[in-house]
Amino acid sequence: MDLLKTWAPTVRGTRLLDVGCGDGHLIHVANAAGWHAEGIDMASGAIELAQSWGIACRVLDFFDPSLDQNRYDVIHMSELIEHVPNPSRFIARAESLLAPGGLVYLTTPNFDSLARRVLQHDWRTIHFEHLSYFNERSLSTLVRGASGFRMHVESRNIAVPSIVRGAAQRLRGRSPVPAATGTKTVSSSHIADQSLRSRVYASPTLLKAMQAANRIASALRIGDTLVATLR
Numbered sequence: 467m468d469l470l471k472t473w474a475p476t477v478r479g480t481r482l483l484d485v486g487c488g489d490g491h492l493i494h495v496a497n498a499a500g501w502h503a504e505g506i507d508m509a510s511g512a513i514e515l516a517q518s519w520g521i522a523c524r525v526l527d528f529f530d531p532s533l534d535q536n537r538y539d540v541i542h543m544s545e546l547i548e549h550v551p552n553p554s555r556f557i558a559r560a561e562s563l564l565a566p567g568g569l570v571y572l573t574t575p576n577f578d579s580l581a582r583r584v585l586q587h588d589w590r591t592i593h594f595e596h597l598s599y600f601n602e603r604s605l606s607t608l609v610r611g612a613s614g615f616r617m618h619v620e621s622r623n624i625a626v627p628s629i630v631r632g633a634a635q636r637l638r639g640r641s642p643v644p645a646a647t648g649t650k651t652v653s654s655s656h657i658a659d660q661s662l663r664s665r666v667y668a669s670p671t672l673l674k675a676m677q678a679a680n681r682i683a684s685a686l687r688i689g690d691t692l693v694a695t696l697r
Contacts, residue, residue: 484523497522588635617694620693
């Protein structure tokens with residue numbers, strides 16, 4: 467996994483904690499690569515699945531006192547911070563569990579993304595489970611206020627299929643429907659996106675155009691995802 471190769475030369479050890487680990491894919495890959503990795507999540511179904519595969523994951527709250535005796539070289543939090551009621555507390559907790567020279571790697575949807583600006587209420591990331599939304603400035607403010615971390619943040623990727631679909635709807639005079647209003651709406655949007663995405667990846671020309679769009683989006687800080695490294 468490219469992330470593991472990026473982290474390894476920059477930290478002193480190999481202890482990794484994946485907070486919100488889901489089914490434990492990162493833990494499985496990391497341990498196979500020689501890391502000492504473990505995952506925690508509050509979703510018991512996902513943890514049961516991970517454990518059935520022998521992956522070192524458990525149902526545990528990030529603030530459980532049993533973690534206090536540990537120090538980690540990497541703490542990974544992917545698409546998590548937008549779900550928690552007190553993001554500042556999560557950042558401070560991560561700092562307290564980090565080993566000297568370690569890093570926190572987190573991702574979260576970018577509220578300043580081109581997709582959100584084009585799709586507006588049809589932006590699928592607007593969801594009842596998301597309690598906070600961040601752009602680069604607000605994420606930086608959060609980190610500075612909660613910790614002593616230095617942060618590098620950038621935006622990556624661009625939802626070309628979703629943007630094209632949303633723009634086409636507006637040209638046809640159709641009003642966007644919030645993605646979280648019903649299963650049928652989400653399913654039809656997802657199928658349409660997947661279909662367009664498949665056509666893009668099947669065409670070398672369209673794929674190159676999408677890759678160029680991703681580079682431009684990152685440079686303009688309007689990519690779909692904020693990727694932050696905290697040290």
